[in-house]
Amino acid sequence: AKTQLHDFVIQTTPVKRLCKTHNIITVNGQYPGPTLEVNNGDTLIVKVTNKARYNATIHWHGIRQMRTGWADGPEFVTQCPIRPGGSYTYRFTIQGQEGTLWWHAHSSWLRATVYGALIIRPKQGDSYPFTKPKREIPILLGEWWNANPLDVVREATRTGKAPNLSDAYTINGQPGNLYSCSSRDTVRVPIDSGETNLLRVVNAALNQALFFTVANHKLTVVGADASYTKPFTTTVIMLGPGQTTDVLISGDQPPARYYAAARAYASASGVPFDNTTTRAILEYKSASCAVKNCALTKPVMPVLPAFNDTATVTRFSTSFRSLRNVEVPTVIDENLFFTIGVGLKQCPKHLNKTRRCQGPNGTRFTASMNNVSFVLPSKMSILQAFEKRVPGVFTTDFPANPPVKFDYTGNVSRSLWQPVLGTKGYRLKFGSRVQVVLQDTSIVSPENHPIHLHGYDFYIIAEGFGNFNSKTDTAKFNLVDPPLRNTVAVPVNGWAVIRFVADNPGAWLLHCHLDVHIGWGLAMLFLVDNGVGKFQSIEPPPADLPLC
Ligand code: C2O
Incomplete structure (x- = not known):
C-alpha cells in the first residue's frame, strides 16, 4: 500500500457557464x-488550505474512517470549520472499500461547486471481479446556480421559503447543449468500439435525484457506493444525491x-421541478470512425423516464445484491425506528412581522427525524465534546424508538407540525448490532429521501411502500446478499430497513443528502463509544484540528 499526498486549495475561481462568468469556490481552480x-x-494525506x-471543510463521502473520525469532515460534527486563511490535514486509510466514492465540502451549500471523484481500485496485484475495462470514465452529475449557492440558502433560511431551484443540471460540470451558450462545451466521453468501458x-x-441513461446501450x-454488486443489466439508473x-x-x-x-x-x-435535461456525448473511437468521421454525425438521443416514474426507480433499486453472500447481523441489539420528513412550522407573530415566515400560509419549512x-x-465540534466529555454541546436523548409512530399517509396530528429543536444523538455501545427502519412521512408531501450515514456502510435488507409493518414486512428481509451502501434512497x-454493526467509535451523522433538508434539520447523530483497547478506540485528535 502507498501513501499519497495531496494539496487542496479552496479558492475563488472565475468560471463561465450559461452565458456569463461567475466567481465560484473551487478546489485548485478546478470545477469539478x-x-x-x-x-x-x-493512505491519503490531504492538506486543505482555505x-x-x-x-469550509471537506468530507470524504463513504470513506469508513475507521478510528479516524477526526478526518470525516462535517462542520461542527467532527471538526470546526477551516476558517479563511486556515488549513487542516486530513489523514485516513482506505480499508476494504473498492469502487467509486467522492469528496465534497460539508459546510452550508459549498458543495454545489466543491466536489470531485474518489476512485478506489483493487489492491495492487488484485483484479476487478468483472472484465477489465479498457477505459474508466468518472461521470459526475451536478447542479449549477447562476446565483451564489450560499446566497440562495441564506435567503431561504431568512424567509422560511423553499430555496430557488438550480439553473441547470450538469455532467462533469457542464450543462450541455440543451442549455443556452453551452453547446461548445458539451462534455465528450470517448469509448472504445468493441471494448468494455466503465462509467463511474x-x-x-x-x-x-437523477435518472441517467445512454442512448442505444445497455448498462x-x-x-x-464502493461495494461490488452482482452484475445486472438495465437501460436506466437512478441515483439519489450522494x-x-x-x-x-x-x-x-x-x-x-x-x-x-x-x-x-x-x-x-x-413540488415544482425542472424538466431540463443535461447531456454529454459518447464518441466511439474506432478505425471506421476515422474514415467516416463520426465526430460529424448527429448523436442519438436516449429515451428518459418520466420525471415521476417511481416504478422504474423501484425496479432498479430492488435489483441490487451484494456480489457475494455476506454476514448480516441476524441478532439485533438496537431495533430503531426513524420517521423522516419535511414539515411546516407555524410562526410566532414577531417573526411574521419581519417577513421571516414566507413558506406556505405564513409558515416556515422545517424537517425532522422522529420529530426532532x-x-x-x-462552540465546539460534537466529536470533541464527546471525547472530552464536555457537557452542553449535544444531548443523548434522541427518541430512537418513539411511542407515536407517525405515518406516511399525511394524517398527522397538528402537534407534529412543531418539531423539537435539538442537537440530539443516540448512544451506541461499541459492537452493537443495529437495525434502523427509515419511514417516509407526508406532512407536506411524500418524497424519496437519500439517507446517508457517516462512518459506516450498512446493508439495505428491505424496502417497500406504505407504513412499515414489523410483523409482515420481516418476510421481505434479505439476510443473504443485501447490498452494502452508505446512502439509501x-x-x-x-x-x-438497514443494518450495521457499530464497530467504528466516534460521532456520526445520519442525514438526508438533499442539502435543503439538512438545513431544515433532517439529521441525527450516532455516538459510538470506544471499545476495549487501542484497536477499538478512536485515535487522538490531530494537532492541527480546527477549533471553534
Ligand atoms: Cu456526502 Cu454528510 O455527506
Missing part, C-alpha cells in the same frame, strides 16, 4: 475538483455518437 485515484489499502472567504457515475447534485451495474453507481458499457453499437443524459426524478407531488429537527452546535411513500 480534482479526481483522487487510489488503491484499496492506501483561501476563500467562507468557512456519482450524483453530486445538491437537491435532486451493466457492477458496484455502488449515491454512486459503477456501470459497464460495451462498445457494441455501430461506431457513432450517442448522448448520455440525466434528468430529474421528482418524487414529491406538487437537528441543529448544529457552534428511501422510497417515496415507503420505507427501507
